[in-house]
Amino acid sequence: MIQFKNVTLEYPVTRTLALDDLSLQVAKGEFVYLVGHSGAGKSSFMNLVLKRALPTRGEVRIAGEALTRYRGRRTALLRRRIGTVFQDNLLLDHLNAYDNVAFTLRVTGVPQREWAGRVTTALRTVGLEHKKYALPVQLSQGEQQRVAIARAIVADPPLLLADEPTGNLDPDHSREVLKVLQNVNLRGTTVIVATHARDLVETFRHRTLTLRKGRLVRDDPYGGYAL
Amino acid sequence: MTYHFRQALLSMRGNVTATFATLTTMTLTLLMLGFVLLLTLNVDRTLEQLESQVEVAAFLRPGTDGAALLTQVRSLPQVRGATLATSEQVLDEMTRDYPYARDAAQLAGNPFPDTLRLRVGRVEDSRTVAAAVSALPGVQDVEYGAGYVDQTVRTLTAVRGAGYALVGLLLLGTLFNILNAVRVAMYARRNEISVMRLLGATRGFIRMPHVIEGVLLGLAAAALALALLTPAYLGLASRVQLFAPVFPIVQDLPTLLPILGGVGLLGVLIGLAGSLFASRRYLRELE
Numbered sequence: 001m002i003q004f005k006n007v008t009l010e011y012p013v014t015r016t017l018a019l020d021d022l023s024l025q026v027a028k029g030e031f032v033y034l035v036g037h038s039g040a041g042k043s044s045f046m047n048l049v050l051k052r053a054l055p056t057r058g059e060v061r062i063a064g065e066a067l068t069r070y071r072g073r074r075t076a077l078l079r080r081r082i083g084t085v086f087q088d089n090l091l092l093d094h095l096n097a098y099d100n101v102a103f104t105l106r107v108t109g110v111p112q113r114e115w116a117g118r119v120t121t122a123l124r125t126v127g128l129e130h131k132k133y134a135l136p137v138q139l140s141q142g143e144q145q146r147v148a149i150a151r152a153i154v155a156d157p158p159l160l161l162a163d164e165p166t167g168n169l170d171p172d173h174s175r176e177v178l179k180v181l182q183n184v185n186l187r188g189t190t191v192i193v194a195t196h197a198r199d200l201v202e203t204f205r206h207r208t209l210t211l212r213k214g215r216l217v218r219d220d221p222y223g224g225y226a227l
Numbered sequence: 228m229t230y231h232f233r234q235a236l237l238s239m240r241g242n243v244t245a246t247f248a249t250l251t252t253m254t255l256t257l258l259m260l261g262f263v264l265l266l267t268l269n270v271d272r273t274l275e276q277l278e279s280q281v282e283v284a285a286f287l288r289p290g291t292d293g294a295a296l297l298t299q300v301r302s303l304p305q306v307r308g309a310t311l312a313t314s315e316q317v318l319d320e321m322t323r324d325y326p327y328a329r330d331a332a333q334l335a336g337n338p339f340p341d342t343l344r345l346r347v348g349r350v351e352d353s354r355t356v357a358a359a360v361s362a363l364p365g366v367q368d369v370e371y372g373a374g375y376v377d378q379t380v381r382t383l384t385a386v387r388g389a390g391y392a393l394v395g396l397l398l399l400g401t402l403f404n405i406l407n408a409v410r411v412a413m414y415a416r417r418n419e420i421s422v423m424r425l426l427g428a429t430r431g432f433i434r435m436p437h438v439i440e441g442v443l444l445g446l447a448a449a450a451l452a453l454a455l456l457t458p459a460y461l462g463l464a465s466r467v468q469l470f471a472p473v474f475p476i477v478q479d480l481p482t483l484l485p486i487l488g489g490v491g492l493l494g495v496l497i498g499l500a501g502s503l504f505a506s507r508r509y510l511r512e513l514e
């Protein structure tokens with residue numbers, strides 16, 4: 001599903017080496033943690049998968065095709081197949097939970113008659129069907145994060161990227177979010193979670209990739225936090 | 228589509244200043260353009276009419292053989308046609324316009340000489356023809372209308388040139404304002420745009436509300452400009468017709484409609500092109 005071959009990413013202005021000769025593969029249906037200190041390159045990895053950045057050297061392949069082949073309209077189509085839960089892309093605060101989730105369907109041109117069913121299913125998956133008319137300010141941070149997950153999965157993408165999905169959450173809420181992500185994974189979606197939360201990684205064990213200064217220092221198939 | 232439309236209206240309401248600035252310059256541009264086009268149309272008409280009327284009159288010395296001179300001037304290449312009016316005929320014409328001329332002639336004798344009237348093809352040629360004719364034996368004096376024609380043509384051409392320059396400047400101002408309006412509007416919904424991009428919206432989808440905004444602004448400016456220009460022009464035209472009927476002011480709708488329609492259409496096109504360009508540039512900057 002995702003293939004990185006000797007990928008180096010150097011941000012042009014600051015010339016920061018965010019990823020350094022990174023090679024890895026993530027197969028369809030996997031649940032993978034991406035761990036590492038702040039600045040290790042976790043978000044940069046996700047940005048490459050989304051084609052928000054292009055590798056300086058090396059090759060990124062998504063679904064068997066080189067990233068550079070996703071041009072113009074195909075970039076949009078690529079992103080439709082990837083659900084994202086990012087901290088810099090929070091919910092739109094003028095829309096309620098339902099409309100935030102439906103926003104995915106709107107921008108990707110799904111016919112309106114399909115919205116109600118799909119949005120309801122997605123909200124049910126994250127356990128928030130009863131809060132569909134609540135605005136983001138009326139939701140707790142954990143609930144907001146779950147709405148963001150619902151928005152990411154409502155179009156049934158084969159891949160879900162979550163960057164610090166439990167960032168500001170207390171342990172209980174973090175667990176809830178992680179359970180939701182596992183459920184999504186059980187339905188066949190490949191899930192990649194970038195996180196600092198050591199306790200979660202050790203509680204819900206999955207393959208764990210450890211980055212340090214942009215290099216892959218550990219790939220542990222059975223999990224465990226090794227920093 | 229209703230979604231895009233609503234977004235466009237929302238963004239226009241959210242940025243009243245930018246919207247108003249764009250609307251104003253756009254309306255001014257279209258007004259100025261309409262003015263210049265109508266002026267050009269009328270100048271061309273007037274010139275055409277003048278050209279069909281430009282006449283060089285040669286007054287002959289008493290006793291000159293008018294008929295011989297007539298054949299001579301007819302052979303000049305710039306001369307379209309020539310007639311000979313005897314002093315008696317001229318007096319008759321004058322009597323028609325000024326009934327007292329006959330009485331005056333009876334007292335003082337017919338003051339009008341035999342006159343050759345030449346029609347010249349182009350206004351510019353009248354001076355050459357006048358010079359050539361005045362050199363002929365038997366020609367006492369020559370008169371032609373080129374003096375005031377030259378002056379009028381030069382003035383109108385200058386006004387027209389200045390008008391086009393102003394249209395150019397205003398057009399630049401308009402484009403600048405559209406660019407600014409779209410940028411402000413897109414900046415105001417940058418969060419939404421960034422979410423949209425991540426969710427896989429195409430560029431066209433993201434740009435659509437702003438393109439609609441541009442077209443709506445163009446439509447509004449076109450409507451405003453035409454609503455101001457049409458009555459003003461027709462009013463002015465009827466005034467001119469009343470007080471200076473020599474000017475063939477264009478008033479017939481079949482001629483005016485394409486010009487006014489063109490001005491309106493241009494408004495919409497400017498709005499469309501400006502917002503397409505601006506929104507593309509803004510998205511490019513985000514890459």
Ligand SMILES: Nc1ncnc2c1ncn2[C@@H]1O[C@H](COP(=O)(O)OP(=O)(O)OP(=O)(O)O)[C@@H](O)[C@H]1O
Nearest residue numbers: 011014016017018037038039040041042043044045
């Ligand atoms: N847009 C950018 N321009 C320049 N440098 C950047 C940019 N984004 C990230 N970096 C740099 O690249 C390196 C990797 O950043 P990245 O965001 O991938 O780290 P991270 O592992 O996600 O960190 P965190 O856990 O704090 O989110 C850091 O040194 C960072 O300063």
Ligand SMILES: [Mg+2]
Nearest residue numbers: 042043044163
């Ligand atoms: Mg990060």
